[in-house]
Structure formats: structure tokens, C-alpha cells
Amino acid sequence: MATHAGSEGTVKVGSDAIAEIRSFSIEETADTLEDTSMGDGARTYKPSLTSFSGSVDVFWDETDSAGQGALTIGAEVTLNLYPEGDTAGDTYLSGAAIVTGRSVSSSFDGLVEMSISVQGNGALTQTTV
Numbered sequence: 001m002a003t004h005a006g007s008e009g010t011v012k013v014g015s016d017a018i019a020e021i022r023s024f025s026i027e028e029t030a031d032t033l034e035d036t037s038m039g040d041g042a043r044t045y046k047p048s049l050t051s052f053s054g055s056v057d058v059f060w061d062e063t064d065s066a067g068q069g070a071l072t073i074g075a076e077v078t079l080n081l082y083p084e085g086d087t088a089g090d091t092y093l094s095g096a097a098i099v100t101g102r103s104v105s106s107s108f109d110g111l112v113e114m115s116i117s118v119q120g121n122g123a124l125t126q127t128t129v
């Protein structure tokens with residue numbers, strides 16, 4: 001079974017890598033529709049619509065106009081998330097997303113950080129580089 005170090009990952013807006021990534025997360029969910037009918041002994045369900053959302057945490061880099069700078073509130077982007085890196089044979093997740101939030105934090109004894117939240121806009125696909 002293969003394992004990977006988190007430091008191998010990267011995230012791209014289209015083909016442009018986002019600078020100074022600290023971490024990212026993605027969550028996929030599926031709705032269900034209940035189809036239980038009278039006489040059934042247990043509730044039963046059918047799969048329905050799927051969705052995804054996520055976040056990217058970075059050290060703020062105001063010079064990264066194609067990566068961090070492209071992730072403004074309301075922006076519609078294509079996100080490509082590479083948990084194991086972006087070399088040939090690596091698996092990655094890709095989907096259209098809308099930027100729904102940005103949070104910037106700073107402290108006197110730390111670096112300026114930003115967290116970017118996204119809502120998927122359609123299906124999330126898994127493919128290989």
C-alpha cells in the first residue's frame with residue numbers, strides 16, 4: 001500500500017501553481033433520497049446529488065497574482081489538487097469551484113497567513129497526471 005508525505009502536494013488554479021501552500025482539504029458528499037415504503041422493516045435510500053467543498057491555507061504572498069491573486073471572493077476557477085505531487089503517474093482531483101471566503105490572519109510572532117474557502121460547481125473528478 002502506498003503512502004505519501006503531505007509535503008509532496010500542490011494546488012493549481014488551472015495550470016498555475018498556488019505559492020506558499022501550507023495545507024489543503026477537500027470534502028465530497030452525496031445526498032440520499034429515502035425510498036422506504038409501507039411494509040419495509042428498515043429505512044432504505046437511493047444515492048442522489050453529489051457536491052464538494054474545500055479550503056487552501058497559505059502563507060500570504062501578494063506577488064502570486066496567478067495563484068493566490070486569482071482566488072478572490074466570487075471568482076470561478078478550475079482547481080487542481082495534487083495530494084501526491086504533479087509528476088507523471090500521480091493522481092489528482094479536479095473541478096470547477098467558486099471562491100466563497102478568504103480569511104487573513106497575522107500575529108507579531110508569526111507569518112501572515114490566508115485561508116481560502118471554495119464551493120464546488122459541478123463534479124469533482126479524479127485523474128492521473
